[in-house]
Amino acid sequence: MSPNKPRAYHHGDLREALVASGRKLLEEKGIRGFTLRECARRAEVSHAAPAHHFASMDDLLAELVRRGFAELTAAMTAEADRIEGEAAARLVGLGVGYMAFAAANPALFQLMFSREANRIELEEGEAGAGGIRRLQAAIVEELLADASGEVRQRMVDFAWASMHGFITLVLEGEIGGRDSSRALKSRGLAVLAAMAETVVRAAR
Amino acid sequence: MSPNKPRAYHHGDLREALVASGRKLLEEKGIRGFTLRECARRAEVSHAAPAHHFASMDDLLAELVRRGFAELTAAMTAEADRIEGEAAARLVGLGVGYMAFAAANPALFQLMFSREANRIELEEGEAGAGGIRRLQAAIVEELLADASGEVRQRMVDFAWASMHGFITLVLEGEIGGRDSSRALKSRGLAVLAAMAETVVRAAR
DNA sequence: TTTGGCCTCTTTCCATCGTCAAGATTGGCG
């Protein structure tokens, strides 16, 4: 009952604790400041304990990436589903969800879309970035029912590139360095609107 | 004259040698595999020698980033200048130069536009990403001479976001994973064309 | 209930890293 350090062996759910502390640490210090030992420290566990739950540091990072993609697609569909209007509006909604997730988890987002991540998680059924494209592709297909497959593919490229590029540049401080969050949101919406309009116009 | 290891002390131009080996190493191993000691090893110099030319590892990386931005803007203007046609075509040209540089130096490009880089090189007269926006802004201004400042700003956001997002997703393997370089180029050009068309159309 | 096995966690160790301090070497300036 002593509140000092009663828990000795057997943490209970160390795996989840490591995922949680790892995620916080990632956002605090960035990927270069991310340390397995610090994760363990925050979970109040010895530095070698994580090895029993994650084969390596990259394995933990891969788990964070995996969960990130799940959350990201969830955020996108949630935002799109809130809009019951036209397909174009839903396409914008996907972008809003995308950008909101990225803004809330900048370091994780960057990790998810980093060259390093791809060298890591080549396993799994690719529930990652593929799902994002599929979400957009479904709406583009709806908008461009009569267009060729190639036109549709290029419009999906375009839609994804626009929203990804904008939020990426914002997170890096390259766009709107000292703008208010309000102004930034407005600029992001403008980009999404221009994107959706271009997609719609591809139908001739 | 013995070709073994004649050069002992005084490398000659260690700074440049470190920049060169560092750049190669960065592309080979990525930022997470980048090591100051390995840079020194490749320059055939002791592990502490770099300290006399770069205050820290981040200082070397900052130099790489600085040179990267110079090369990137040079590549963009070179490609745009090759085209003497309309402003819209030159806008596409800027994008071609941008993507070509990124494809040729993927790891450096990612470093240049990474959250980590921004924490590093807060010095200097910002000859970095600001120059890129200025290049695009000049052409957009030409195309949208009659538009409001806000419209122009949003079109620059849009132009930059499109080209940045596309090449970024390609480098990460999210777009066109197994496509030929030829096909990828075509898709990139399609994105740039759609982008330029959207900018032009913003003039009403 | 007891006991044996297995999973969890700790301790200890190793190679490597970035950085610092001190010493060795050299080129060039007086």
Next chain:
DNA sequence: CGCCAATCTTGACGATGGAAAGAGGCCAAA
């Protein structure tokens, strides 16, 4: 010609990721 400052090396420190070996606790089979 000799000395100085710049350049490079050697050695050390603390921190990291990972491997190996041992200690501690849970649970199911007897």
